[in-house]
Amino acid sequence: MDSCLFIHGFTGGEYEISPLSQFLEANNCPSRTFTLKGHGGSRNDLLHSDRHDWRQSAEDELNALLAQTEDVHLIGFSTGALIASHLSVQYKPRIKSLTLLSTPVFPLNPLEILRTLGRPDMIRNYFSKWGSTPMKATREFQRLVRESFDVYPQIGLPTLIVQGKRDHLVKYKSAGYLQQTIPSGRKQLLIMEKSGHMVCHGEGSHRMMNEVLQFIRSSGDSGR
Secondary structure, X not given: OOEEEEEOOXXXXXXXXXXXXXXXXXXXXXXXXXXXXOOOOOHHXXXXXXXXXXXXXXXXXXXXXXXXXXXXXXXXXXXHHHHHHHHHHHOHHHEEEEEEEOOOOOEOOHHHHHHHOOOHHHHHHHHHHHHOOOHHHHHHHHHHHHHHOOOHHHOOOOEEEEEEOOOOOEOOHHHHHHHXXXXXXXXXXXXXXXXXXXXXXOOOHHHHHHHHHHHHHHHHHHOO
């Protein structure tokens, strides 16, 4: 059976997508998660990595998986969705489908930040995380966001776009832009009305996980 490769987000880790990867595993969809280079360690680790390192570590994992299976379904969360988009074009003959979760086409929505992070502890955690992120890494993230605009019009694979309506890090219009720009003949858009950025966690996540499972199964059956 084809396998799924998960790519987590900027300054994040495997925990961001682990509920979905575990759900797919439990439903006979082999899944692989990993940690992007520079992530999961110290601030210094992130400082000494760049977007090329992040993409290369994901590409290395993809190649290792392709050596074991015929085709792969790519699933990217947040910045991982940007990286997955690039890889889906680069490795198109071997990629069965692309699932984009909370893609930061247009990042940061200040109004939604206040609305979603209403509790003081959430606001403190948010600013603590961003305060500890090196400016160099943030600039690398912004460059990856800009470079991805050239990639979206090249995506011809079956694509599932998932966006939380209460996302405090990604503007809601990102999902509509992807739906309009990606030229694939098979696109699905799933809006999670009560979800924030972390679509694999919290309210509505179980329905989303079932949607992803059905999408992957149908993409595996129908091919490209």
